[in-house]
Amino acid sequence: MTYPRYPKHRDSGVEWLGDVPEGWGVKKVGFCCDFYTGWTPPTGDESSYDGDLPWANISDIGPKFLTETAKRISMSAVRKHKIRIAPNGSLLFSIKLSVGQVSIAAVPMYTNEAIAIFQSSANILSRWAYYTVPICIPKNASENIYGAKMLNQYLIKSAKIVLPPIEEQHAIAAFLDAETARIDALIAEYETLIELLKEKRQALISQAVTKGLNPDVPMKDSGVEWLGEVPEGWKPIPLHSMSSDSNSLFIDGDWIESKDLSDTGIRYITTGNVGEGFYKEQGAGFISEETFVDLRCTKVKPGDILISHLNIPIGRSCIIPEFFGYMVTSVDNVIFRPDRDFSRQFITYMLSSKAHLANMENLARGTTMQRISRSTLGSAKFCMPPPEEQHAIVAFLDAETARMDTLVQEAENGINLLRERRMTLISDAVTGKIDVRDWKETM
DSSP: OOOOOOSOEEEOSOTTTOEEETTOEEEEHHHHOOEEEOOOOOTTOGGGGSSOEEEEOGGGOOSSEEOOOSEEEOHHHHHHHTOOOBOTTOEEEEOBSSTTOEEEESSOBEEOTTEEEEOOOSSOOHHHHHHHHHHHHHHHSOHHHHHTTBOOHHHHHHOEEEEOOHHHHHHHHHHHHHHHHHHHHHHHHHHHHHHHHHHHHHHHHHHHHHHOSOTTSOEEEOSOTTTOEEETTOEEEEGGGGOOSTTOEEEEOBOOOGGGEESSSEEEEOGGGBOSSSBOOOOOEEEOHHHHHHTTOOOBOTTOEEEESBSSSTTOEEEOOTTOOOBEEBTTEEEEEOOTTSOHHHHHHHHTSHHHHHHHHHHOBOSSSOBOOHHHHHHOEEEEOOHHHHHHHHHHHHHHHHHHHHHHHHHHHHHHHHHHHHHHHHHHHHTTSSOOTTOOOOO
16 A cells, blocks of 8 residues: 655755655754653662562563563662652663663553653653654664664664654554554464464374374384374384494584684584474584594584484484585584484484474473483384385475475565565654555554
8 A cells, every 4th residue: 555745845964864744853852852761679689579560671571562560679669769650651662682672651660771761741652652762763873882782871862853743643653553453463364374384284294203194004002102003014113223234323413612613614513403303504613624533523414313402392303404515513412324224304204293392301301401311312212114104204294394384484474574564664654754644544
């Protein structure tokens, strides 16, 4: 949908802003509205949190209307430190870490010092500021400060903000409330579709690798508690027994510390590269050829399976892609190079099944971080179909999961387009690129 432009414009005098409608002001924040920040108790002072007054941290900011906070603050702390309250309807603007995140206080509350509080006034409507402040203020911050995810009160006061008349602020806020709600509803529908597709994908994999493709095949007790019944002809086997040939492997990766890393050399990958059935490209660590020899590292080759000892979900796996040469991996991954009789793709699907991952979670141990040992992982029994049936199941799952993955990607693309549309609509409305004064909501 296209929207009309304002009939007359003037130069704003601000490079990033360009022209603005006649009658709109462009002022420094410090000259057009009052704002202040909250207060944070000293580290270790838990006594300040023994009250029942809402106290917002930057991790609370995000919902459009903030009603609940993770912590509460005491009235004694409020009185002692003369903390100013954020009245109902105030705009809460994060100035550290998650710079630019905003919420509107739906109830009176207090905040920490990393949140700037803007109250509605004769010049500023908080519902309008909700859309405008995240657009205008970060634009004025110097590159190095914003890049470090921090603003301060001086930068906010000196930031220039576009300021339409108050009645137009009402019109812009009403327009954006309605239009962004429509976009958010569409995004939510896409997100629901993605979750359903992922659930269906997981169910399809679990069914195929534990029950096979033929619903009429005779079944038998697998003898493995977490598997239940499996088709006749499928044989139970521990995972480590699938690597008995001289060229096979079932060993941990190498103990490589941060001091061993370099900028170039042999690629080093960690548990962060292991997805649920797929390799994730992230980060780029290396070790030198000399370090590889000194540490007697094991070569990880294309086609090898990596299984993660830790991080949720424990026991997930991936196949190393063919576009890599050899590499090394951390001790937190098992390097699994199965015998020729076992399809690596089937094994990876099997290790991605819901039943397997649930079993790994039950077997994991640890207090601060759950982990499963290589011996426990290797002793876990699976039921393997004959080789030809493994290949048939892989062919089926490759085709079906690829179809679902395409649908997921299309939905994710749709979400990205909607988010871009949302941001463009907000930016155009609050900077006067479109005229919404005569806009009327339609059903």
